[in-house]
Each structure stands twice: as C-alpha cells, then as structure tokens.
Amino acid sequence: MPILVMKFGGTSVATLDRIRRAAKRIGREVANGYDVIVIVSAMSGETNRLVGLVDETSPLYDAREYDAVVSSGENVTAGLMALTLQEMDIPARSWQGWQVPLKTTSAHSAARIVDIPNDNINSKFAEGMKVAVVAGFQGISDEGRISTLGRGGSDTTAVAFAAAFGAERCDIYTDVDGVYTTDPRITDKARKLKKIAFEEMLELASLGAKVLQTRSVELAMRYKVKLRVLSSFEEYDPTAGTLICAEEDIVESRVVSGVAASREEAKMTLLQVKDTPGIAAAIFGPLAEAGINVDMIVQNISEKGHTDMTFSCPTAQVKRAEKALNEAKANGGIAFAELVADTNVAKVSVVGIGMRSQSGVAAKMFKVLSDEGINIKVIATSEIKISVLIDRKYMELAVQALHDAFELEKAG
Numbered sequence: 001m002p003i004l005v006m007k008f009g010g011t012s013v014a015t016l017d018r019i020r021r022a023a024k025r026i027g028r029e030v031a032n033g034y035d036v037i038v039i040v041s042a043m044s045g046e047t048n049r050l051v052g053l054v055d056e057t058s059p060l061y062d063a064r065e066y067d068a069v070v071s072s073g074e075n076v077t078a079g080l081m082a083l084t085l086q087e088m089d090i091p092a093r094s095w096q097g098w099q100v101p102l103k104t105t106s107a108h109s110a111a112r113i114v115d116i117p118n119d120n121i122n123s124k125f126a127e128g129m130k131v132a133v134v135a136g137f138q139g140i141s142d143e144g145r146i147s148t149l150g151r152g153g154s155d156t157t158a159v160a161f162a163a164a165f166g167a168e169r170c171d172i173y174t175d176v177d178g179v180y181t182t183d184p185r186i187t188d189k190a191r192k193l194k195k196i197a198f199e200e201m202l203e204l205a206s207l208g209a210k211v212l213q214t215r216s217v218e219l220a221m222r223y224k225v226k227l228r229v230l231s232s233f234e235e236y237d238p239t240a241g242t243l244i245c246a247e248e249d250i251v252e253s254r255v256v257s258g259v260a261a262s263r264e265e266a267k268m269t270l271l272q273v274k275d276t277p278g279i280a281a282a283i284f285g286p287l288a289e290a291g292i293n294v295d296m297i298v299q300n301i302s303e304k305g306h307t308d309m310t311f312s313c314p315t316a317q318v319k320r321a322e323k324a325l326n327e328a329k330a331n332g333g334i335a336f337a338e339l340v341a342d343t344n345v346a347k348v349s350v351v352g353i354g355m356r357s358q359s360g361v362a363a364k365m366f367k368v369l370s371d372e373g374i375n376i377k378v379i380a381t382s383e384i385k386i387s388v389l390i391d392r393k394y395m396e397l398a399v400q401a402l403h404d405a406f407e408l409e410k411a412g
C-alpha cells in the first residue's frame, strides 16, 4: 500500500468536532487506498498553557522536565484521534514518540531527529492497521528522556516520517489554505501559489511567513518529500493548497514568486571603526557568542584607516547586541567612536528561483522603490533573494508596489 502522511495542526484538532472532521478526511484517504500516518499537534493553545505552567513553577527550568510537560498535549490528541477513527470503524492506534521510537539528540526543547525506525509501525500495517496516529513534536533522546523538537515541531515530525516511510506525499493541514505571494493583510492582490520550490519556501519561511517550521522545509528539501499545505476547514479537494516541491517539478517559469516583509528587524551601525585586519571577526565574534542572529552586513570603504560597519538583527536582540559590542570595546577587542541603533526599519524582500537565470531583478526592485520615494538603507542579496532595509512606515507601500511591479496578482 502506498503511504500518505497527514499532519493536523492545533486549530485542526482544537475540539472534538474538529477531530471528527479531520478523521473523515483521513477515512477518505484510507478509502483511496492509502495506509496513513497521521501526525497531530496539541489542541490549539494547549502547548502555550503548558509552557506557562512550567514557567510559573520554575523560571530557570530543567529542559528535560520542560519537555516532559509540554510534550503531553500531543499525547491527548493522538489518543483522541485514534478513538475517533475506531468509532468510524477504521483500524487505528496511537503512538507516542518514544514508542515508535523517534530518536533525537539530547538538546532538550530544541532536539534534532536522529532516526525513525519503521519496522514497528510497518508490522502493524501488515497486520491490517490502516492508520498510525503519532504524537507530533516529541521523541526520545539518546539519554532515554522525553524530548521535544522546538515550537512548531510537529511539521518536522511529519516530514521526517514521510522521508522515513517513503510516503507519496506529506499533507500539512492548517488554518490557512496555502502559501501566498505576500501577506494578504498587506494587499488584497496577494494570490495563493499552486506550487513553490523548496528554496523559495525556505527564504519565505525564514523571512517571517509563519506557515511551516523552517526545519521541516529543510528536511523536505534534503529528502525530496512532496509537501502540501492546505486548510482543514475547506471542502475536500484533491488539488487544494500549495505544493512545495523540487524546482524541476515547477513547469511555469516566473522570476519572482513572493514578496516578504518583516517589521522585527533593526539596523545597527558602528561608526569610525579602526580598520585593521581581523576587525570583522572582532565585531561578529562577540555577537555570535551572545547569540545574536545577524542577517545583513555592510562594510563601508575605509578612509584614513577608519570605516563604518552596519548590520541588521532582530529588534528583540538590540539590547543584547549593544551590551556585547560595548563590552568588546571596553576590553580592547574593538575600537569604534559610536554605536547607533535604528529600530524604525523594516526588511522587504523579493524571492524567486527565476532570478538565477534572469538579470535585472535588483535594478527593477530599486527603481520601483525609488519611484515611490522610498530610501534604501541596506541591501543584501542571495542567489534567489534581494532584501532591503527601509523606513518601517513605508513597509506596506513597498510591498504593494513590488507586488504590482512583478505582476504577482497573475501568479498562482
């Protein structure tokens, strides 16, 4: 029997009614001839509630006990889903991570999957079981303790199962009906994409399109798992949602697939840095040690032995970055005149695999922004992405103008 992985997020299992609705979809795929592995999240809000209980009990908690507590939400939905399927006369049983066993590293609360042996579940399929319901987000660490994969980790559980079992596809049921060309709250011209390449999805995911846990997309790309994102609230339609797939599987060519925007970005500039060999390492070493996620970096040309160095990082990390740099200055690691933080910026990016073969995308982006009178503060590019930092008040305008210029309302 071909295997299908179906993952239901928290909103799709938030009530017994919704669990029944999801179970009907699972029943339909069983009728279509699949053996199904279902991955469930905790009921929506439940993981947050459990995290709250841990925080209140022990602010500097032991991560192994944190995992023991916060993984429990998924145990409940896995059991309830198996019961619901049994009520519908579909042979099903539940599995907690350790029973599979889904083996992970011991990096508690952010563990990585090491192995998913498939003999256990496959032998049940061979005996006639039709649905294995697996608690997402959790596993067993190499120390034999319950572990979790980080918030949103059920997506990664689902993709890892699809890879381990050679599933035909991994369907992620969620509360949005797919991946859009941009945030539909910014422009009503945003269109749902039928297909998007793994690389594009990765850029969009890390740019703040919070549809999937980033790690799940990395995993899907590595193992070439066909991933589909779709809504569990819409009527059944075999072509619904957005398919995230390899570049070769996308026939229609487009240069730009999406415009992403992030408000949570700050710009930091070190003025008058003494320009000597090793200066970048002396600045970014302490930032890395302080756990700052530096994104864009620009070094100005130096004049009279001094230069300015600008970088961007999440707004929430500005204070920590300032502390790290001022400490490095105090102990003689770096010399600079002034440190200026600008938290009134936004990052806007255009993403598309077509950029690899098509030139002129950057020029067009800059022209569009200049026509709107928007000043660019920092630019960064990768093979399939161009990002700019601009004044935050122009973020929506920039997204709308770029979405128009690249004719994304015709995508999808």
Ligand code: ASP
Binding pocket: 009, 010, 041, 042, 047, 048, 073, 136, 137, 150, 151, 152, 153, 154, 155
């Ligand atoms: N329940 C976990 C969370 O809320 C894992 C997941 O749903 O993906 O983060």
Ligand code: MG
Binding pocket: 009, 152, 155, 211, 213
């Ligand atoms: Mg999620």
